[in-house]
Amino acid sequence: MRGYGLCAAGGEAVITFDRVTKIYRPLFKRPVVAVKDFTLEISPGEILGLAGPNGAGKSTLIGLILGYHRPTAGRVSIRGSLPREYVQRNGIGYLSELVAIPPAWTLRGALMRYALLSGLGDREAKRRVDDVIERLALVEHRDKRVKELSKGTEQRLGLAQAILRDEAILILDEPTHGLDPVWTQRFRELVRELRAPHRVMLIASHNLDELERVADRVAIIDRGSLRRMVDLRSMNGDGASLAYRILVAEGEQIVASVFPAALQVAPHEFETRVASVRALNEGLAALIARGAAVRGVSPAYSSLERQFRDVVGEEVA
Amino acid sequence: MRGRLGRYLLWQARDYAVERGAATLIVAGLLVLFALQTVGPGAPDAFRSGVAATEALAGFLLAFAPLATLIAVNGIVANDRRFHYFRFLFSKPVSAARYYAQTFLVSWAGTVAAAGLFVVTYGLVIHPVRLEGPLLFVTLYFLVFGGLGFLLSAVTRFDWMLLGIIWMLSLLARGFFPPDDGKLARVIDIILPPSHHLTLLAGTMVRGDVGSHHVMLWTIGYGITTFVLGLVAIHYRPLAA
Numbered sequence: 001m002r003g004y005g006l007c008a009a010g011g012e013a014v015i016t017f018d019r020v021t022k023i024y025r026p027l028f029k030r031p032v033v034a035v036k037d038f039t040l041e042i043s044p045g046e047i048l049g050l051a052g053p054n055g056a057g058k059s060t061l062i063g064l065i066l067g068y069h070r071p072t073a074g075r076v077s078i079r080g081s082l083p084r085e086y087v088q089r090n091g092i093g094y095l096s097e098l099v100a101i102p103p104a105w106t107l108r109g110a111l112m113r114y115a116l117l118s119g120l121g122d123r124e125a126k127r128r129v130d131d132v133i134e135r136l137a138l139v140e141h142r143d144k145r146v147k148e149l150s151k152g153t154e155q156r157l158g159l160a161q162a163i164l165r166d167e168a169i170l171i172l173d174e175p176t177h178g179l180d181p182v183w184t185q186r187f188r189e190l191v192r193e194l195r196a197p198h199r200v201m202l203i204a205s206h207n208l209d210e211l212e213r214v215a216d217r218v219a220i221i222d223r224g225s226l227r228r229m230v231d232l233r234s235m236n237g238d239g240a241s242l243a244y245r246i247l248v249a250e251g252e253q254i255v256a257s258v259f260p261a262a263l264q265v266a267p268h269e270f271e272t273r274v275a276s277v278r279a280l281n282e283g284l285a286a287l288i289a290r291g292a293a294v295r296g297v298s299p300a301y302s303s304l305e306r307q308f309r310d311v312v313g314e315e316v317a
Numbered sequence: 318m319r320g321r322l323g324r325y326l327l328w329q330a331r332d333y334a335v336e337r338g339a340a341t342l343i344v345a346g347l348l349v350l351f352a353l354q355t356v357g358p359g360a361p362d363a364f365r366s367g368v369a370a371t372e373a374l375a376g377f378l379l380a381f382a383p384l385a386t387l388i389a390v391n392g393i394v395a396n397d398r399r400f401h402y403f404r405f406l407f408s409k410p411v412s413a414a415r416y417y418a419q420t421f422l423v424s425w426a427g428t429v430a431a432a433g434l435f436v437v438t439y440g441l442v443i444h445p446v447r448l449e450g451p452l453l454f455v456t457l458y459f460l461v462f463g464g465l466g467f468l469l470s471a472v473t474r475f476d477w478m479l480l481g482i483i484w485m486l487s488l489l490a491r492g493f494f495p496p497d498d499g500k501l502a503r504v505i506d507i508i509l510p511p512s513h514h515l516t517l518l519a520g521t522m523v524r525g526d527v528g529s530h531h532v533m534l535w536t537i538g539y540g541i542t543t544f545v546l547g548l549v550a551i552h553y554r555p556l557a558a
Contacts, residue, residue, distance in 0.1 A: 063557050066407075068403075068404070068556045069555055069557050070555045087407070087408065087410065088410055088412050089319070090318075091318070091320070092408050093408070094404070098401055098404075100404055100405070101402065102400075102402060104335065113325065114406075116320065116321045116324050116325045117320040117321070117322075117325060117411050118320060118410065119318035119409075119410055120318075121321075162408075165318075
């Protein structure tokens with residue numbers, strides 16, 4: 001496959017994008033290039049994150065995998081088949097960014113329907129439905145209509161239908177959207193539980209911290225193009241970061257003389273870029289020696305966030 | 318593992334009953350009330366004969382069938398696209414074309430069942446009538462306009478509006494260009510749904526006859542063709558289009 005060597009080292013690819021372009025052509029508007037010359041392979045056992053600003057093309061890429069869109073050029077394939085053929089044969093666990101379920105359906109009724117459409121037998125469907133209701137703490141909502149559910153509960157219902165069956169491919173688009181911190185944490189645990197050697201998981205999210213915690217690789221996309229592939233498994237993890245946040249209790253006026261690039265972002269708080277960890281330590285030593293009281297130092301961005309900012313630009317991060 | 322569409326039919330029937338069946342029964346109830354006023358026990362003697370009641374039933378069926386069909390097929394495919402319900406439905410191992418073919422059949426059965434209730438009630442409160450002719454007529458009407466509505470719903474979200482316009486057009490065009498009026502009339506015959514045939518068939522079928530075989534075959538053929546074209550559109554048109 002031509003492209004940028006963006007293959008994961010985990011065996012034969014399950015999902016392949018080969019120079020895919022998708023252009024929307026609205027009737028009375030200008031064509032919009034949603035995805036441009038996109039090449040990527042996703043291997044079994046892998047959790048791939050998709051990061052990008054709004055309108056970067058994340059949802060279009062997911063729509064292409066599910067066969068909901070057809071590429072204008074290039075080819076998307078799942079285990080060698082066209083996406084729609086694969087989905088009709090095997091199904092894909094999918095949570096869309098917008099949880100769209102008819103409002104008159106009850107929570108349990110909706111899950112029973114999706115279980116039947118997933119191919120589960122009657123007894124198995126009931127067992128699995130009760131299991132996901134329990135797992136996602138939906139018991140008290142089981143007889144409520146979808147229109148009566150809160151945003152967070154609706155999101156959990158969306159997640160529940162995605163994991164009803166033991167799917168080989170799981171795609172989660174903005175999975176923690178609308179979830180409270182407790183459920184955001186629970187979601188991370190769930191992703192860890194769902195990780196399996198045979199399974200491919202693709203998670204699209206604005207939340208870089210979340211992706212950094214759960215993904216093996218993160219594809220940073222912007223304006224429809226793959227801008228960078230960040231392999232979180234191979235990052236050195238020494239905490240090196242070019243941007244740091246420095247909190248001082250005293251001696252604010254000294255900071256600029258030691259760190260000329262420092263910007264004051266809040267009272268007693270500065271953000272600065274340094275060439276290395278050693279340069280940071282030397283600067284801090286000089287700061288203390290000149291009489292400043294340093295209250296705290298932390299990386300300004302996580303390593304993924306830093307790469308995201310490098311690629312996409314400060315203004316959108 | 319494929320989705321169990323056959324088993325899912327019960328849920329589709331339930332959806333039809335809740336979302337569309339109730340509205341169809343209200344239409345049927347209103348028509349029965351109207352029939353009571355015009356040809357019922359309170360009507361003048363001249364309108365209370367069996368012949369008048371049968372003739373009147375044909376007229377009522379010509380009002381019931383288009384409304385029930387419109388209620389049944391309005392947004393049958395388009396609503397799932399419009400409200401994004403397709404996203405979860407078709408991430409499961411099911412064919413969209415098969416799913417909607419089944420929805421169409423369920424709607425058809427529901428409409429015919431509602432028509433049955435209407436005709437039975439009519440028979441009880443107005444004048445005894447045979448059931449099979451009116452039901453066959455509603456079946457045929459649903460096939461023609463339901464098939465067309467299905468096709469429109471597969472290709473546009475303005476399906477019900479277009480179906481209404483085409484229905485009106487088919488009635489008007491036939492007035493301007495009678496069936497034997499040359500080539501243009503032939504073209505209209507082919508393109509537009511055979512409303513004129515259905516209008517005639519209502520009376521014929523209520524009396525227990527099936528009319529001309531040619532007309533019957535043309536009408537069935539038109540309905541099946543539009544339905545199949547709808548399935549082709551669902552199969553080839555991307556779901557998020």
